[in-house]
Structures are given as C-alpha cells and as structure tokens.
Amino acid sequence: MDAHGGVDLRVEISGISLQNPVLACSGTFGNGREMSAWMDIRRLGGVMTKAVTLDPCAGNPPPRVWETPSGMLNAIGLENKGLERFLEEDLPWLHDMGVPVWVNVAGFTAAEYVEVAREVSRAKIASALELNISCPNVKKGGLHFSADESEAERLVSAVKGAVDIPVYVKLSPRTGDLRGFAGAMVRAGADGISLINTMPAMAVDVETARPRLGNLTGGLSGPAIHPVAVQMVWEVAQEVDVPIIGMGGIWGWRDAVEMLMVGADAVAVGTLNFTDPTATLGVVEGIAAFMRRKGYRRVGELVDLARRGRSGAAG
Ligand SMILES: Cc1cc2nc3c(=O)[nH]c(=O)nc-3n(C[C@H](O)[C@H](O)[C@H](O)COP(=O)(O)O)c2cc1C
Numbered sequence: 001m002d003a004h005g006g007v008d009l010r011v012e013i014s015g016i017s018l019q020n021p022v023l024a025c026s027g028t029f030g031n032g033r034e035m036s037a038w039m040d041i042r043r044l045g046g047v048m049t050k051a052v053t054l055d056p057c058a059g060n061p062p063p064r065v066w067e068t069p070s071g072m073l074n075a076i077g078l079e080n081k082g083l084e085r086f087l088e089e090d091l092p093w094l095h096d097m098g099v100p101v102w103v104n105v106a107g108f109t110a111a112e113y114v115e116v117a118r119e120v121s122r123a124k125i126a127s128a129l130e131l132n133i134s135c136p137n138v139k140k141g142g143l144h145f146s147a148d149e150s151e152a153e154r155l156v157s158a159v160k161g162a163v164d165i166p167v168y169v170k171l172s173p174r175t176g177d178l179r180g181f182a183g184a185m186v187r188a189g190a191d192g193i194s195l196i197n198t199m200p201a202m203a204v205d206v207e208t209a210r211p212r213l214g215n216l217t218g219g220l221s222g223p224a225i226h227p228v229a230v231q232m233v234w235e236v237a238q239e240v241d242v243p244i245i246g247m248g249g250i251w252g253w254r255d256a257v258e259m260l261m262v263g264a265d266a267v268a269v270g271t272l273n274f275t276d277p278t279a280t281l282g283v284v285e286g287i288a289a290f291m292r293r294k295g296y297r298r299v300g301e302l303v304d305l306a307r308r309g310r311s312g313a314a315g
Pocket of ligand 1 (some may be wrong): 025026027028049050051072074076078104132135170196197198220221222223225247248249250268269270271272
C-alpha cells in the first residue's frame, strides 16, 4: 500500500490475492520468462500464460501477424511446447516468481481440455485456469465451443469436475447472446469470466490479391477493439456475480481505469506488450496516480461504480 502513496491497489478474486489489478494477457507475454529480461514481472498483479495444449503444437503457417490501423491481426494458431514441457520448464519458473498465474488451457477436443486442466491443477502451483474457448485461429476446438452454449457448458462442468483450482472462461466478441452465454458458464461452474479474445478479422494485399496471413483469417486486437471490450465487460458485469478480468486494447492506465469502471475486477494488457514490454508496470503506476488525484483509496471503489449502475442507483 505505501508503495503507491496511500492508495490500496490490492484486489482479491476467487480467493487469489493480487498486489494490483493488472495482469498480462495470454499469448502476448510468452510464459513470463521471455519478458523478465525487460521488466520485473513480480510487480504485476498476475500473468496469464500462452495457451497450453496436450501435445506440442506448431501453430499456423507464416505470416502470422499483420499490423492494421489501430490494431494487429494475428493467427498464431496456439503454437506451444505442449503440456509436459510446460509443466517441467515454465510453470515452476513462473511459480518461483511469486506472481499469481492463470494457465490458459486450449484443446482440439473437450477431452484434451479436461486432461490439460487436470494435470495443471494436479501440479498444485497454478492459481487458476483460463479456458480458451474463444481462439479464432484453429479449425477445431477454440471458437467452436463459443458457438454452442450447451457444448461450452458441458466442457466447463467437465473441467470443474477434474480440478480444484478456480476456472475462468474466456469469452469471444463473436458471442451472440453474451449475457445468456456468460450466465450459462457461471451456472456450469465457472468461477470467473475473462473477456475479450480477439475479433475474427481479415486483411488482403490487393497487389498480390492474397490474404495478409498464412491462415487467411486471424484475430484483431489492440486499440481498435477497446470500445467493443468495454461494452462487453459492462454487459457481463450486469449479468454475473463472479469476478471479471477485462481485456481488449488496453493502451494505458486510462483504458484500464475505464475497464474497472464498467465492472472488471482486474484487467489484462495484451498487444501493448509488443510495442512496450514494460507497459504493464506503467499501467499500474498510472492507475495509482489517477486514484490519488481523484481521492479513490481502493480499486474496489472504481468497480463499485458499475455495480451501483446494476442496482439501478445510477438511474
Ligand atoms: C499474438 C497473440 C497471441 C494470443 N494468444 C492467445 C492465446 O494463446 N490464448 C488466448 O486465450 N488468447 C490469446 N490472445 C488474445 C489475448 O490474450 C487478448 O484476449 C486479446 O489480444 C485482446 O487484448 P489486447 O487487445 O490487449 O491484445 C492472443 C493475442 C495475440 C495478439
């Protein structure tokens, strides 16, 4: 608390204590170690790992990223070293950093999700799981689960039955009935919701008449999607009573505060890490300075603004 001049940045979600509400988004921060050359990751609220699948995954053919006005297209395609090496090499290292870790779990079938989740939970060193049912860049699994509410419900309850750490479900901006879907995930056992994943998107090089990405289509992230994310977080916050981690185009402290004010209990910074690997720490300091300037003493006071709206007091 003293480090931030009388402002208390701590938040507790799903029984996990975060020293501040700023995490790093899955897939934009490696598994922490890569970023530790640039910054002290122990100063973060938490780290959300790159997606982990049961077997190693080579990902999509290049090119895999393309910069767009105010955003970035990617089609990485869940490239990762697989569960076994993740458990041996990455998770213990992250745990030794003493920072809460959300392990992002993906799979090509429901059984794969469950197995990865079970093994990560069994290792007893992750704080929580983030179920990635919203990746637009794979042909099986991923977004497919977001398209079918009852399939997603079955997946969440199967994972819950296999683990003893909190399970967050990561939602896609493609979700049709967002409130209904978020509510269904909570009833199926989700301990928290994170949102948003990238928006399915595409760009074409007109000179060659070829798509910019090897996968043809990809997911849009960065400032271009921020207002979409704010609206979605606001909507979900009015529907569910579980913690929400808000993400999507956070490009500085102001965007993070905005996300908290519409009901996110914590936020995660993604694409910004590619332009400035130390940006997350600037967001932490910026939130603290804003709170000091405005006289807020606890992060929860910002989040309460949205909750008050929900109870109708604002209207
Ligand atoms: C290069 C890249 C890789 C990503 N990989 C994953 C992933 O493995 N799992 C996941 O759930 N989300 C992944 N995401 C989505 C981000 O975690 C985040 O939800 C999204 O990019 C929106 O936040 P941003 O606009 O701040 O980047 C990835 C995003 C990018 C840009």
